[in-house]
Each structure stands twice: as C-alpha cells, then as structure tokens.
Amino acid sequence: MSPRPRRSALPAVTVLPAVTVLLAASLALAPAGGAAAAGRDGHQDGDRALRARLRELVERPDGPPGAIAVLREDDRVRVIRAGTAEVGTRREPRAEDHMRLASAAKAFSGAVALRLVDCGLLGLDDTLARRLPALPADWGAVTLRQLLDHTSGLPDYSRAPEFGALLNADPHHVFDSRHLLDFVAGRPLEFDPGTRYQYSNSDNIAVALMAEAATGQRYEDLLASQVYRPLGLTGTSLPSGYRLPRPYLHGYDVQPPAPPQDVSTRFGASGAWASGGLVSTPADFSAFAAGWAGGPLIGDATRAQQRAFVDGASEPAGPGTNRAGLAIFEYTTRCGTVYGHTGNTAGYTQLGAGTPDGRRSLTVSVTAQVNETGSPDLLAHLRAVEEDFVCALLAP
Incomplete structure (x- = not known):
C-alpha cells in the first residue's frame, strides 16, 4: 500500500442521548426476560406471538439453537428470545451477549x-x-460510491483459491487484513464499474483502506471515533483473532441428524476485517441499526446519496423486496419499509434494520449460518419471521 498521509482532523464526536438511553435500557431489560419487557410496554400479546415465531425456528430439526430479537422505539426496548445461548445449558440469549x-x-x-x-x-x-x-491500475476508475453499493466489479478476495487454501489449512490463520486484496490483485475487474450489482467482500476492504488513506488513522480507531462513541456502543469491537469476549452467544453448525457443532471460535476475524469481522451485542447492534437507518449520524445531503438505491439483495436476503444503497439495504415488506443490513458467517446470521427517522429499530440474531446456498428452506422461514418482526416494529 502507499504511505499513509498525515493525520487529518475529524469531526467532533457527539453522543446521541436517545441511543445512549436505548443501550442502558436494553441491558437493564435483557435479564428480566422477554415477557417482562413486553408487559411494561403494553405489547404482551404481540410479543407472545413473536416469541412463538422464534420458537418455531429453533425447534426445527435444522434450526438455530438460539434466537434473540431487540425492538426499540425511542427509549422503549423489547427483548424477545427463544432457545439457548449455549447447547447443553438452560441459559437464554441475552442482549449483552457478544456475537459475530x-x-x-x-x-x-x-x-x-x-x-x-x-x-x-x-x-x-x-x-x-x-x-x-x-x-x-485496471481498478483505478472504481469510486467510493461504487464500492459502497456493490457495483464496483472488484473480484471477491474471499473466493480466491489461495485464500481458501490458507483458511482450510489453519482456520485461525492471522491474515494481514490490509493486504487481503492481494489475493485478487492479478485479476481484472469482473465488469465495467457502475454497470451492474454484484455483492463482493472486496468492496468494503477497499472502503476501509480509503478511509485510512484519507485520514492517516487506523480503521479500528476510526470505528471508535466515528461510530462507537457517537452511538454510545460499549460492546462492539474488531478483533484480529478467533476468541470472543464473554459472555457470548455460541454459534453452531447444524447438520441433522448430527448434534449441533459449536463453531463460535472456529475462524479468526482477520480474514474478514472491515467486510465482516466485527463482534457486537444485540443491544449495541440495535443502537447502531437505529443510528444508521436515520437520525443525525450523517447529514441530510449524505443521507440522500446513501438512499440512491439499485436492484440488489443483501447476503443473505433480508425480509421483503431488497434494494441496495450505500452500505445499506431497503427492505420493503407488506407492512412498510425499513433500512438496514444482514450478514451470515459460521454460526451466526444477522438482520439489523431501522426506520427512516431513526426512532425505531429491529435486530434479529440467530445462532446458525442461514443462507440460500446451504439452507434455502430455512432462509425462507427466517425471512418470513423477520417480516413479522418488521410488522411489529412498524405497528402504531
């Protein structure tokens, strides 16, 4: 990589009061149980139905052992869960548990x-x-905008044979995260930038490198100053190794009739870095989902650019009809539209979404990898459950 420029001044950090209250409320309510939290907000009947929907997922033979959802409206938080945080125990998933x-x-x-x-x-x-x-040089015309909405054409480093061979030989291999694109540096763009959508893990590696080049600061430090502190996130981090902070939701490989295999720490985070290496908690993820979907995290002019959508689904697809914006997806459901992002990796599948004004947010986290390639029927079930949660979030 080219030498880093001198450090540039960054905007002052302002903690958002509503989100800070949300975080505190999430942590306070989580141990009390979903029914208790729901009863305080007058949603007991609706939350009982939502809990039943999560229970349907975890009780499938191929279902995740655990699931937890966090719904917030301003400073009111509802935590709904099913299953277990660790197979062989009776411990329920909690809002302060760490997860990938x-x-x-x-x-x-x-x-x-x-x-x-x-x-x-x-x-x-x-x-x-x-x-x-x-x-x-062949990649030179690619813009930040095209990286953020996955229309860049960059080849996906995570699909490179050399990358896969290293990971298969040693799942805990520590990669030089800032040189992950070296695995595809000899390959041309897969299409002319801006001409079509193609989800690529390379895109967000390049985004982080551009941020470092523009500021002279490490991406990990930029996360802290530009995201964690403004949103009051205290349980989110970007590790380089394979360990998870305790307590954590254990993630599983579910291949019935074999018992679920714990894969929480099978892989290190350095090979995903800015594309998928973050560890967080349901409480923090919910706070982020609200701030990212709406509110003052970014200005109105930038927000308008963020919501210039193209056809394209997140990976895995989220609820309803999906369209891709700048590091955000539009999910149009039968009950309305929310903005957010999904994710899946060994042991974990995530959805975080919020309303355009940032007043309401939803996260759904399950402790197994669910995607179209490995489990299309389970993914269809999960997306239907997610849509029910969106409807609950948007209900008056």
Whole structure:
C-alpha cells in the first residue's frame, strides 16, 4: 500500500442521548426476560406471538439453537428470545451477549466512510487511483460510491483459491487484513464499474483502506471515533483473532441428524476485517441499526446519496423486496419499509434494520449460518419471521 498521509482532523464526536438511553435500557431489560419487557410496554400479546415465531425456528430439526430479537422505539426496548445461548445449558440469549456480526459489519465501514464524506475528507466520486494508487491500475476508475453499493466489479478476495487454501489449512490463520486484496490483485475487474450489482467482500476492504488513506488513522480507531462513541456502543469491537469476549452467544453448525457443532471460535476475524469481522451485542447492534437507518449520524445531503438505491439483495436476503444503497439495504415488506443490513458467517446470521427517522429499530440474531446456498428452506422461514418482526416494529 502507499504511505499513509498525515493525520487529518475529524469531526467532533457527539453522543446521541436517545441511543445512549436505548443501550442502558436494553441491558437493564435483557435479564428480566422477554415477557417482562413486553408487559411494561403494553405489547404482551404481540410479543407472545413473536416469541412463538422464534420458537418455531429453533425447534426445527435444522434450526438455530438460539434466537434473540431487540425492538426499540425511542427509549422503549423489547427483548424477545427463544432457545439457548449455549447447547447443553438452560441459559437464554441475552442482549449483552457478544456475537459475530458477519456482513452486517459492512454497514459499519459504510458509516465510517459516509461520516468522512460528511466532513469533506472523502468524496463519493473519489477513485481507487486517487486514494489507493498501489492497487492495480485496471481498478483505478472504481469510486467510493461504487464500492459502497456493490457495483464496483472488484473480484471477491474471499473466493480466491489461495485464500481458501490458507483458511482450510489453519482456520485461525492471522491474515494481514490490509493486504487481503492481494489475493485478487492479478485479476481484472469482473465488469465495467457502475454497470451492474454484484455483492463482493472486496468492496468494503477497499472502503476501509480509503478511509485510512484519507485520514492517516487506523480503521479500528476510526470505528471508535466515528461510530462507537457517537452511538454510545460499549460492546462492539474488531478483533484480529478467533476468541470472543464473554459472555457470548455460541454459534453452531447444524447438520441433522448430527448434534449441533459449536463453531463460535472456529475462524479468526482477520480474514474478514472491515467486510465482516466485527463482534457486537444485540443491544449495541440495535443502537447502531437505529443510528444508521436515520437520525443525525450523517447529514441530510449524505443521507440522500446513501438512499440512491439499485436492484440488489443483501447476503443473505433480508425480509421483503431488497434494494441496495450505500452500505445499506431497503427492505420493503407488506407492512412498510425499513433500512438496514444482514450478514451470515459460521454460526451466526444477522438482520439489523431501522426506520427512516431513526426512532425505531429491529435486530434479529440467530445462532446458525442461514443462507440460500446451504439452507434455502430455512432462509425462507427466517425471512418470513423477520417480516413479522418488521410488522411489529412498524405497528402504531
């Protein structure tokens, strides 16, 4: 990579009071149980139905051992759960349990980038040639905008045979996260930038590298200053190793009739980095989902650019009809529209979404990997459950 420029001044951090209250409320309510939290808000009957929907998922032979959802409206929080946080125990999933966010981490790298756009340190039309001249010249015309909405054409490093071979030989292999694109540096773009949508893990690696080049600061530090502190997130981190902070939701490989296999720490995070390496909690993820979907995390002009949608689904697809914006997806359901991101990795599948005003948010986290390739029927079931939760979120 090219030498880093001198450190640039970044915008001051302002903690959002409503989200800070949300975080405290989430943690306070979580141990009390979903029914108790629901009863305080007058949603007991509706939450009983939602809990039954989660229970249907975890009771499937191929279902995740645990599931937890967090719904918030302003400072009111409802925590709904089913199953167990760890097979062989009776411990329920809790809002302060750590978990892998998988590709929902792409929304965080998008948040860093758009905060830098807001303060003029990055431009959506900045190119790789300008910001990262050490990358292949053939990729030079790709813009930050195209990286964020997956229309860049960058080949996906995570599909490179050399990357897969290293991971198969040692799942805990520590990659140089800032050189993950080296695995595909000899390959041309897969299509002309901006001409079509193709989800690629390479995109958000390049986004993080552009943010570092623009500021002279490490991406991990930018996450702290531009996302964690403004939103009051205290349980979110970007590790390089395979361990998870305790307590954590155990993630499983579910292949019936064999018993679920714990894969929580099977893989290290360095090979995913800005594309999927984040660890968070349901409480933090809910706070982020609200701030990212709406509210003052980014300015109105940047928000308008973020919501210039193209046809394309998140991975895995979220509820309803999906369209892709700048590190955010539009999910149009039978009950209305929310904005957010999904993710899946070994042991975990995530949805985080919120309303355009940032007043309401929803997260659904399950402790197994669910996607179209491995479990299409289970994914269809999960998406239907997610849509029911969206309807509950948007209900008056």
